[in-house]
Amino acid sequence: MERIIFTTDSSLVLAELLQGVRHDQLFVVADKHTVGFCDKLLEKVNWMPLNVAVVDCGEENKSLVSVARVWSMLSKRGARRSSILLCVGGGMVTDMGGFAASTFKRGMRCIYVPTTLLAQVDASLGGKTGFNLDGLKNEIGTFSEPERVVIDVSLLQTLPVRERVSGYAEMLKHGLLSDMEYLERLLVCDTNVPEREEFLELIKKSVSVKNDIVTQDPNEKGIRKALNFGHTIGHAIESCSMMRRENMLHGEAIALGIIAELYLSVREKGFPGEVYRRVREFIKRYYPTYPVMEHADTLYELMLHDKKNDRKGVNFTLLEDVGQFSINNYCTKEQITEALNQI
Numbered sequence: 076m077e078r079i080i081f082t083t084d085s086s087l088v089l090a091e092l093l094q095g096v097r098h099d100q101l102f103v104v105a106d107k108h109t110v111g112f113c114d115k116l117l118e119k120v121n122w123m124p125l126n127v128a129v130v131d132c133g134e135e136n137k138s139l140v141s142v143a144r145v146w147s148m149l150s151k152r153g154a155r156r157s158s159i160l161l162c163v164g165g166g167m168v169t170d171m172g173g174f175a176a177s178t179f180k181r182g183m184r185c186i187y188v189p190t191t192l193l194a195q196v197d198a199s200l201g202g203k204t205g206f207n208l209d210g211l212k213n214e215i216g217t218f219s220e221p222e223r224v225v226i227d228v229s230l231l232q233t234l235p236v237r238e239r240v241s242g243y244a245e246m247l248k249h250g251l252l253s254d255m256e257y258l259e260r261l262l263v264c265d266t267n268v269p270e271r272e273e274f275l276e277l278i279k280k281s282v283s284v285k286n287d288i289v290t291q292d293p294n295e296k297g298i299r300k301a302l303n304f305g306h307t308i309g310h311a312i313e314s315c316s317m318m319r320r321e322n323m324l325h326g327e328a329i330a331l332g333i334i335a336e337l338y339l340s341v342r343e344k345g346f347p348g349e350v351y352r353r354v355r356e357f358i359k360r361y362y363p364t365y366p367v368m369e370h371a372d373t374l375y376e377l378m379l380h381d382k383k384n385d386r387k388g389v390n391f392t393l394l395e396d397v398g399q400f401s402i403n404n405y406c407t408k409e410q411i412t413e414a415l416n417q418i
């Protein structure tokens with residue numbers, strides 16, 4: 076956890092972390108919204124606005140074009156391996172910027188300042204970096220941890236409610252993977268008007284759930300596949316929606332994936348039906364739906380690209396109970412279609 080710093084004064088923390096880094100060796104990547112945070116974040120640091128790469132917002136820009144923009148800026152401005160790339164933004168920026176850092180000159184130093192709920196509780200942690208290719212999620216990527224992750228929940232004040240609800244889906248996943256007490260707290264918390272202190276506690280709990288799993292299996296050989304719960308189907312929904320140029324958010328797609336994969340868990344692993352129904356009801360109340368049955372064949376084709384798959388077929392993490400997961404389960408197209416029908 077030493078890598079993860081919680082603070083309410085991120086500009087002070089950054090000034091300390093960047094002490095000794097020459098101003099011409101500090102580089103920044105942000106998107107068109109989050110670049111607005113840089114003046115305040117770096118108010119105590121001598122930095123050069125020319126050393127900033129600004130990419131367009133949104134999942135469709137988690138792309139090779141954006142990565143190349145970051146690489147070009149680094150190269151033209153004389154970045155070295157010992158330079159620092161500061162990634163300021165949501166999961167799009169930390170995944171894509173982290174990838175750029177992990178490959179520039181085969182790896183340069185990197186620090187994340189996650190500015191969305193989703194990035195603070197999930198995307199900035201654990202070292203998965205990458206970008207999308209031909210509509211497929213994170214098709215290209217590396218495992219590479221930033222040196223530090225600076226989590227400042229005061230940065231979330233400007234986050235639109237829809238983005239906050241999206242991030243909450245990954246917290247629900249963490250609740251399902253950890254214990255009933257945490258899941259219960261999430262299910263009774265109003266995602267629209269969270270009470271600040273309580274919300275900080277929930278964020279810290281999610282960070283520790285993710286961190287505990289990643290520490291045991293950083294390269295996803297085994298139990299880290301638990302963190303992919305909801306994603307076999309969720310990523311297919313997200314890709315389908317991205318290819319159709321709809322604007323579905325990662326967490327919105329994962330929430331629907333959680334419904335379907337919990338249903339499979341009830342059917343295949345005896346997950347308690349009552350908990351499934353409560354989680355489904357919560358997701359139905361707060362998240363937009365998607366016409367999955369209209370796209371069932373496309374979704375199945377997309378699932379065939381899931382990174383967890385091997386020759387046995389489409390690979391699912393399923394749950395036996397809250398906090399008890401089972402990895403490497405293979406489901407048939409018929410089982411998957413029945414699960415999609417529950418969304």
Ligand SMILES: NC(=O)c1ccc[n+]([C@@H]2O[C@H](COP(=O)([O-])OP(=O)(O)OC[C@H]3O[C@@H](n4cnc5c(N)ncnc54)[C@H](O)[C@@H]3O)[C@@H](O)[C@H]2O)c1
Nearest residue numbers: 108132165166167190191193194197198203230233234325
């Ligand atoms: N590496 C991982 O382990 C991991 C985990 C979960 C998700 N992800 C990835 O994360 C991405 C989604 O991340 P996201 O939900 O943060 O989306 P995002 O990075 O696209 O940000 C969402 C929007 O919010 C804006 N924004 C960011 N911070 C803001 C703030 N404080 N105030 C106002 N607006 C703000 C952004 O500019 C953007 O328009 C997906 O690509 C997903 O695959 C990665």
Ligand SMILES: O=C(O)C(=O)C[C@@H](O)[C@H](O)[C@H](O)COP(=O)(O)O
Nearest residue numbers: 197201203212213299302303306382
């Ligand atoms: O950290 C992990 O491991 C996860 O699976 C977390 C997910 O929430 C995240 O969306 C991740 O990027 C998915 O990775 P992928 O390997 O399925 O592309």
Ligand SMILES: [Zn+2]
Nearest residue numbers: 245306325329
């Ligand atoms: Zn995710």
